[in-house]
Amino acid sequence: SSTTPFFIVNRNDEVIYSANLNEEVTELPPDLVDEIRLAAVEQPAAVLDSVGNNISHSRIIYTKSDYNNWLYVTYLDESEINQALAVTKYGLIVLALILIVGSIFSSYLVAGRFTKPIETLKNSLAFITGSETKKGDDWDFISQGINKIVTENESLQNLYDREKPELKKQFMSNLYRNQVMETELEHKIQQLGFPTTSQSSSAVMLIQIDEYGQREAENKDIFLISINEMVRDIIPNEIRFTPVVLNNEVQVTLLAFDNDDLETNKRSATEYADAIIESLQNYMNLSVSVAFSPFFTHLLEAKDNLERGYQALSYHLLLDKQTIIFYDEIEKTMSVPEISEYPETLEANLLQEIRLGEVDKVKATASELLDTLISSSNLAINVQVALLRLSLNLVQLSQTMNSEFLSEERGIRLYEEILQSHDFVQ
Numbered sequence: 462s463s464t465t466p467f468f469i470v471n472r473n474d475e476v477i478y479s480a481n482l483n484e485e486v487t488e489l490p491p492d493l494v495d496e497i498r499l500a501a502v503e504q505p506a507a508v509l510d511s512v513g514n515n516i517s518h519s520r521i522i523y524t525k526s527d528y529n530n531w532l533y534v535t536y537l538d539e540s541e542i543n544q545a546l547a548v549t550k551y552g553l554i555v556l557a558l559i560l561i562v563g564s565i566f567s568s569y570l571v572a573g574r575f576t577k578p579i580e581t582l583k584n585s586l587a588f589i590t591g592s593e594t595k596k597g598d599d600w601d602f603i604s605q606g607i608n609k610i611v612t613e614n615e616s617l618q619n620l621y622d623r624e625k626p627e628l629k630k631q632f633m634s635n636l637y638r639n640q641v642m643e644t645e646l647e648h649k650i651q652q653l654g655f656p657t658t659s660q661s662s663s664a665v666m667l668i669q670i671d672e673y674g675q676r677e678a679e680n681k682d683i684f685l686i687s688i689n690e691m692v693r694d695i696i697p698n699e700i701r702f703t704p705v706v707l708n709n710e711v712q713v714t715l716l717a718f719d720n721d722d723l724e725t726n727k728r729s730a731t732e733y734a735d736a737i738i739e740s741l742q743n744y745m746n747l748s749v750s751v752a753f754s755p756f757f758t759h760l761l762e763a764k765d766n767l768e769r770g771y772q773a774l775s776y777h778l779l780l781d782k783q784t785i786i787f788y789d790e791i792e793k794t795m796s797v798p799e800i801s802e803y804p805e806t807l808e809a810n811l812l813q814e815i816r817l818g819e820v821d822k823v824k825a826t827a828s829e830l831l832d833t834l835i836s837s838s839n840l841a842i843n844v845q846v847a848l849l850r851l852s853l854n855l856v857q858l859s860q861t862m863n864s865e866f867l868s869e870e871r872g873i874r875l876y877e878e879i880l881q882s883h884d885f886v887q
Contacts, residue, residue: 464481465481465535465537466481466486466536467480467535468489468532468534468535469531469534470489470494470497470531471529472529472530472531474491474494474495476488476489494532497523497532501525501532505524505525505527506522506523508520508521508537509521521535521536522534522535522537625653625654629653629655629702630703632703633703633715636761636763637707637713637763637767639761639763641760643761646761650760655702655717656698656699656700656701656702656717661717661719661720661721662717662718662720662721662723663715663716663718663756663758663766664715664716664718664726664730664754664756664757665715665716665753665766665767665769666714666715666733666734666751666753666754666770667711667751667752667754667767667774668688668692668711668713668737668749668751669711669749669752669774669777670685670688670748671749671750671777671782671783672748672782674745674746676746681709681710682706682709684745684747685710685711685712687745688737688741688747689705689706689712691737691740691744692704692712695733695736695737700716700717700718700719701715701716701717702715702716702717708863710860710861710863711774715760715763716730716733723756727753730753730787734785735785737749738751738783742783748782749783750774750782750783750784750785750786751784751785752771752773752785752786752787752788753773753788754766754767754769754773754788770788771857771860772788772853772857773788774786775853775856776791803837803847803850804830804833804834804837807830807833808830808854810826811823811826811830812855812858815858830851834848834851849879852872852875852876852879855872856872
């Protein structure tokens with residue numbers, strides 16, 4: 462600076478040049494030169510506190526030349542230093558303020574990003590649980606919400622477990638009525654814990670009571686429920702669906718075997734049927750007959766095969782009590798040989814008119830149907846088979862409608878009359 466005192470001292474400690482002297486600094490004291498020379502031995506350049514009563518020039522800077530051992534001494538003006546550092550000081554203050562504001566803003570953004578999932582979770586919990594969001598302890602609110610959800614979930618699970626048997630029965634009833642969509646079939650089977658049927662061969666088993674053991678038939682529903690429980694105990698869960706009672710007449714169980722060998726499956730089915738018949742006879746004094754539908758692979762065919770099982774079960778009237786009937790074994794008997802066209806349309810009309818109770822139409826259609834059957838073949842045996850088929854369908858309709866218009870006793874007498882008659886053909 463042009464106002465800062467400056468001195469040059471030679472190797473003999475003589476001041477050979479001075480500049481910018483003022484009232485406070487008029488010379489370089491010899492004792493200060495000695496102090497500087499002594500300090501220069503260890504540090505060729507440094508800052509020292511000056512001697513004297515100077516207020517503004519309280520420090521000096523010295524440098525020793527390695528070439529000639531000269532000393533270059535400059536007094537420091539504190540006011541100039543402070544003025545020079547003022548800009549830096551204010552700049553540092555501004556920079557510090559910027560850093561503080563930036564830190565606060567950054568912290569706000571980071572905190573907002575980290576707390577956003579918590580707010581979302583709080584709002585979701587408030588929507589699910591119906592509770593109002595609370596200010597203050599978010600973790601306490603979230604903890605309470607989660608505990609409430611867990612409690613409600615456990616309650617729903619307990620309710621589902623209690624209602625699961627009824628859900629299984631409802632599923633089976635819908636399946637037998639062909640009211641289950643193919644898209645939901647596998648999901649329902651897994652959800653309800655039924656046997657996997659992807660590699661299985663299934664059959665519908667039907668059980669009908671033959672005799673009540675000298676007890677009142679009015680308690681049939683109680684006996685059928687008991688049969689249902691007996692089936693649960695005898696047939697393992699792994700190969701059966703939930704047993705149900707249909708139309709308060711027949712106990713029905715869908716079996717699902719884990720192989721596709723027909724004879725092996727029929728043997729297993731026969732063993733279970735024998736065990737059921739024997740157990741019901743021994744423990745409940747009930748005489749029952751068991752029928753099986755054809756074996757099939759797709760569960761959505763259960764309704765059609767249930768109908769075939771009914772057809773097979775109706776044959777128990779022609780056989781002894783406590784019989785086991787497979788549809789495929791009596792299917793040939795149910796066919797009508799050498800009759801080119803069995804009047805199925807007339808038969809369907811007759812059955813529909815019976816359902817609707819149209820008595821006059823029933824009489825007219827029945828007369829036309831009988832005339833057609835009797836004139837359908839020149840062989841009495843063929844006419845007998847056709848009449849037996851019609852009788853079986855009428856018995857099956859009677860059982861489905863829970864009607865007594867063709868009771869079991871009447872059906873047996875009708876079969877006997879048809880089998881004993883040989884004068885159908887003129």
